[in-house]
Amino acid sequence: MKDLLNRYGLLLTTVFAVLTGFWILVLVVLPNIYLFEHSFKPYLPVAELGGPKDVYSLDNYLTFFRSPIHISVFFWTVIYSAVVTFICFLIAYPLAYYLSKVSARALLPMIFLLLFIPLWVSEVLRSFAWFIILALKGPLNASLLGLGIIEDPVRWITGFRGVIIGLVYTYVLFMLFPLYNAIQSLDTNQIEAAEDLGAPWWRTHWRVILPHAKPGIASGSVMVFMLSAGSILVPTLLASTNSRWFTEIIQQWMFESQDWNTGSAYAFLLLILCTVFVSAVMRVFRVKLSDIAK
Amino acid sequence: MSAGVDLDNVCADFGTFRAVDNVAVNIQPGEFFSFLGPSGCGKTTILRMISGFISPSQGVIRIGGKDMKGQRPNQRPTALIFQNLALFPLMPVWENIAFGLEVRGVDKQKRRARAEELLHLVDLPDAADKAVAQLSGGQKQRVAIARALAVEPQVMLLDEPLSALDLKLRQHMRAELRAIQKRTGVTFIYITHDQGEALAMSDRVGVMSQGKLQQVANPRDIYNNPANGFVASFVGENNIFTGEVQGTEGNLARFATASGTFTARLGPAVTQGMKARLFLRPEHVRLAPGAGGTNSIPVEVTDVAFEGNFISIHARDAGGQVLLAEARNDGATAVPAPGDRLHFTFDGQNAVILTGDTAARDIDA
Known part of the structure; x- marks a missing residue:
């Protein structure tokens, strides 16, 4: 704070502080507190608000646990978010290794630019592009048919397939960058030392590079998992009739039933249960929160 | 094995x-x-x-x-x-x-x-x-x-x-x-x-x-027996004189420099008439009060540094070249003081004439 004062003077520092404070307090904290409070209240007609029925209870939360369908949707959302996270890791790890240890330094800005450009396009447009690409008579099937790789068009958008493809595409970079940072910080001599001692490439990865990259893998995985589980756009556009994402249920409570209270309870449940899940996974892989912060 | x-x-x-x-x-x-x-x-x-x-x-x-x-x-x-x-x-x-x-x-x-x-x-x-x-x-x-x-x-x-x-x-x-x-x-x-x-x-x-x-x-x-100027100058300290080989007698040669003409060993691939360098290790320099023999350079001592097991003596000759001598701290050698005028002498067998570039002295040794 003193640094800030010295550098920008009283007026600008005050402006910064007020704007940041406004953003955090009014746009983040207050709405959450509002929703949190309402998640414990029943959904009542306006006339009964403040009446004898308007008391705090866990009913909204229990609604979830009383609904096998919602539990199953939540279960599959977590499972498929984990699948998305794993696929993102499979794609990002070799790429991160290549970028940080193999590719020529002069090529890096070019490659990063190519990776970044898609991020400049809105997520809606990108998801919609996938909707077109994956369509039964879309370009992907047309090319595969044209190349003779498949004989009949594949129905891509069925089950969770479309959602997985869309989520992987949308969030793979959130895995790539932490991984890139982690692998880049590894002393190249260690990779060479392992090879010099006789290790084949896969063992060097298993014993030297992967353990070193663990914090990067963890932070990338947490990000991709949380973003996937909380994503609404991609599932809305790329889900099929037999795949529902938990966020869609929250949306239904909020906008179709107009029941913000239960909707809020579901939103907090998503946050809490995902946090529990992530903590459990981190414990299994022996990753500490402080490692991720590095 | x-x-x-x-x-x-x-x-x-x-x-x-x-x-x-x-x-x-x-x-x-x-x-x-x-x-x-x-x-x-x-x-x-x-x-x-x-x-x-x-x-x-x-x-x-x-x-x-x-x-x-x-x-x-x-x-x-x-x-x-x-x-x-x-x-x-x-x-x-x-x-x-x-x-x-x-x-x-x-x-x-x-x-x-x-x-x-x-x-x-x-x-x-x-x-x-x-x-x-x-x-x-x-x-x-x-x-x-x-x-x-x-x-x-x-x-x-x-x-x-x-x-x-x-x-x-x-x-x-x-x-x-x-x-x-x-x-x-x-x-x-x-x-x-x-x-x-x-x-x-x-x-x-x-x-x-x-x-x-x-x-x-x-x-x-x-x-x-360094093979060339680089090896001589990279390994160990030296006094280096630039000059020309004039006449050879056996494995020795006469070598004309700005500080005088000396007799020294002829290194490999060095022949008469060649421009070359003469390398003399500081520990091979003897201190003499008066001129003595062929290889004798009148100098003025500029600095004396006590290094423990030896004493390092910096001196300047008539042409302004800085020379270095090392005397063993054996108690027998008289230690000169800055300002003393004396002669640096050496045995021609202990100095060598070599060609080739010298090593830059800014190496981090």
Whole structure:
């Protein structure tokens, strides 16, 4: 704070502080507190608000646990978010290794630019592009048919397939960058030392590079998992009739039933249960929160 | 157990830059061989070619008589000790040492036993379960040596492994390395820019400059009979006079310089009429009150530095050239004082006339 004062003077520092404070307090904290409070209240007609029925209870939360369908949707959302996270890791790890240890330094800005450009396009447009690409008579099937790789068009958008493809595409970079940072910080001599001692490439990865990259893998995985589980756009556009994402249920409570209270309870449940899940996974892989912060 | 290493006209090119230029040397099995040179002279590139991380652009590298072309580092009978040691920080000490055995599928109990054994060899028992970060610099050094020895290499490659240690420890580790080399009989190829290290430890030294091998000889010959100006000036201190060879008498020659005409030994490839340099070691300079014999330079003492076992005397001759003499602190020699006028004399057999560039004096030795 003193640094800030010295550098920008009283007026600008005050402006910064007020704007940041406004953003955090009014746009983040207050709405959450509002929703949190309402998640414990029943959904009542306006006339009964403040009446004898308007008391705090866990009913909204229990609604979830009383609904096998919602539990199953939540279960599959977590499972498929984990699948998305794993696929993102499979794609990002070799790429991160290549970028940080193999590719020529002069090529890096070019490659990063190519990776970044898609991020400049809105997520809606990108998801919609996938909707077109994956369509039964879309370009992907047309090319595969044209190349003779498949004989009949594949129905891509069925089950969770479309959602997985869309989520992987949308969030793979959130895995790539932490991984890139982690692998880049590894002393190249260690990779060479392992090879010099006789290790084949896969063992060097298993014993030297992967353990070193663990914090990067963890932070990338947490990000991709949380973003996937909380994503609404991609599932809305790329889900099929037999795949529902938990966020869609929250949306239904909020906008179709107009029941913000239960909707809020579901939103907090998503946050809490995902946090529990992530903590459990981190414990299994022996990753500490402080490692991720590095 | 140990293998010789033959470098057969080996070159390494990075783009248009030739880092290693036609290096040819046969390193004997069980030999302690050092490549000595300033940074950027190509010595590390040679080491990386022997270990297999870089392929030579020309020439052949043979280990134990076998051509190493196309062999990856993990297929070669070499073990490299990196300048920064490159220990695996996430493994305890014993797993570091046993890594090479783990790779070879040795079971855990045997690995552990072998690691303990090697820890005894490098005089570091009880460190097996420590984390690498808990070790001191010298201890890390020993672990790195043990890790390399664990794979029973035929050739051990060492890339300035002592440069990060303080002076005392460095001198101790020199003796230690030499002892380990003798005990194991493994061929050691050692890279350094520190002439003291190279001279003290090696059976033979190869002095390098600008990618070329300047001289290969035992430490005594490197110091006493340098092949050219670079070797003479890079290894040890010198008084250097530029001049011209005038007449030769046997292995001696008359050499005309701005400070006078001297008689000195004729180096290899130096002939009459040539422009060359005369190299005179400070410890071969004698101090005389009056002119004496052929090689005598009148000087004025500018500075006297007491170094403990010897006394270093800086002086200036009539032409303004700064000269250096070293007198042993044996109590018998009269120590001059700044401002004294006397003569620097030397025996022609102790000075040598050589051609070739001299080493830049800003080396970090």
